[in-house]
Amino acid sequence: MSFIQFSTVIDGPTITSLGPDAISLHPRQLICIDHQGYISRLLDEDDPDFLSVKEQAAQQDRLVTLQDNNYLLPGFIDLHVHAPQWPNAGLALDQPLNEWLNTYTFPLEAKYQDVAFAKTVYNNLVQELIANGTTSALYFGTIHNQANLELAKACIHHQQRGFIGQVAMDNPQQTPTYYRDASATQAVNNTEKFIHQLTDLNQTAALPQTPVITPRFVPSCTPASLSGLGDLAKKYDLPIQSHCSESDWEDGYALSHYHMRDAAVLDHFGLLTDKAVMAHGTLLNQTDLNLFKQRGVAIAHCPISNAYFGNAILPVSQLLAQENKVGLGTDISGGYSPSLYRNMNQAIISSRLLHDGVDRQLPPEKRGTSTAPITAKNAFYLATVGGATSLHLKAGQIKVGYLADFQVVKAPFPVFYPQTPDQIFEKLIYHTTKATINQVFVQGKLVKEGQHETQR
Ligand code: GUN
Ligand code: FE
Numbered sequence: 001m002s003f004i005q006f007s008t009v010i011d012g013p014t015i016t017s018l019g020p021d022a023i024s025l026h027p028r029q030l031i032c033i034d035h036q037g038y039i040s041r042l043l044d045e046d047d048p049d050f051l052s053v054k055e056q057a058a059q060q061d062r063l064v065t066l067q068d069n070n071y072l073l074p075g076f077i078d079l080h081v082h083a084p085q086w087p088n089a090g091l092a093l094d095q096p097l098n099e100w101l102n103t104y105t106f107p108l109e110a111k112y113q114d115v116a117f118a119k120t121v122y123n124n125l126v127q128e129l130i131a132n133g134t135t136s137a138l139y140f141g142t143i144h145n146q147a148n149l150e151l152a153k154a155c156i157h158h159q160q161r162g163f164i165g166q167v168a169m170d171n172p173q174q175t176p177t178y179y180r181d182a183s184a185t186q187a188v189n190n191t192e193k194f195i196h197q198l199t200d201l202n203q204t205a206a207l208p209q210t211p212v213i214t215p216r217f218v219p220s221c222t223p224a225s226l227s228g229l230g231d232l233a234k235k236y237d238l239p240i241q242s243h244c245s246e247s248d249w250e251d252g253y254a255l256s257h258y259h260m261r262d263a264a265v266l267d268h269f270g271l272l273t274d275k276a277v278m279a280h281g282t283l284l285n286q287t288d289l290n291l292f293k294q295r296g297v298a299i300a301h302c303p304i305s306n307a308y309f310g311n312a313i314l315p316v317s318q319l320l321a322q323e324n325k326v327g328l329g330t331d332i333s334g335g336y337s338p339s340l341y342r343n344m345n346q347a348i349i350s351s352r353l354l355h356d357g358v359d360r361q362l363p364p365e366k367r368g369t370s371t372a373p374i375t376a377k378n379a380f381y382l383a384t385v386g387g388a389t390s391l392h393l394k395a396g397q398i399k400v401g402y403l404a405d406f407q408v409v410k411a412p413f414p415v416f417y418p419q420t421p422d423q424i425f426e427k428l429i430y431h432t433t434k435a436t437i438n439q440v441f442v443q444g445k446l447v448k449e450g451q452h453e454t455q456r
Pocket of ligand 1: 082097101105216217243246305309331334
């Protein structure tokens, strides 16, 4: 019998999301990866071809066998990371959003005029995210073209699928003199220049990177830059990212300056498309959410960051029920952790607080809300399928025709009694850390090997 040549065949247990409320755990599968880095065949142990495919792969030295208690999961998709803020992760979380930006964040981001500094930070961050199982990331850079290109180079070098935004912020009223685009024209021109620079870099890149139209948020931009960026997104058919209704202050800014909702302002300038990802959205109302759904806009839920800056908790279960697009983001450094596992945990915890309420002086029936808490399965869906759908990526699931972006994770503790697939899954979601992520694959290539060697 002859078989198609695969570039790699992985043998081991797999876990994938099947939808917001369902996962599947296959105790043993062969995952056959083609030469383009896509999953081309999946065989369970009872498949008549299982042994022959496995043997052929072994003979050709293309077989990767997972160690005991290791599981193959889709790589995660971080829908919102501020790459330049990595040096501040875990610091300076003591002020409300607007003051935090001016006190800590803008001074740090201004440093990326120094390309060497950018290169050092970005290489470290990209490796850290990959080590935490993140195979694709939607990044905010800074206003500096060269530094943003360093971020793209780091993604190419370490093999992470990056979506990279040249940040636009030109409103003299809301940005400091030392860190702003000189004019709306310059903000728009630098963005267009970045699109061309990244397109050129991609000519020789092993893993192409995607430029993203990135108005920082409504307060940072003038109507002229928002309008020009909306036009650019249309001209080049590119993804868009920004922040929307993240805090009372931001929500109030659009109302007082435009007499419109924050979401309506972005929509007015053509910035709400089905390629748009809006971070946070803790204060979006039902009208905004209906608009997001109508336009196909995704929300990047950043639960750790929201506990500091969001002024409210995003009702994730409600969004899933009404089929708003939603994924998960770290929001480094508004969120202190580079791990989407920790953000899944926080998403679950925050949703429980939203449901139960927190004011002990109120009786139980008045203390909480009717929004249901989310589950580990919901959170896993956000970090995988939710992110992939938001970025129009064929990724986030172990499925034929999908990108072979994976993480191999080891069960963190011994098994003390026989466990169901759901129990195995939940333990992994709660306890996986960088130390228990043994391997990471992007488009079929091994990009990170942990301390625990696997058999080959
Ligand atoms: N809104 C505008 N800029 C930022 C930022 O850097 N972080 C967060 N969390 N919100 C923002
Ligand atoms: Fe953010």
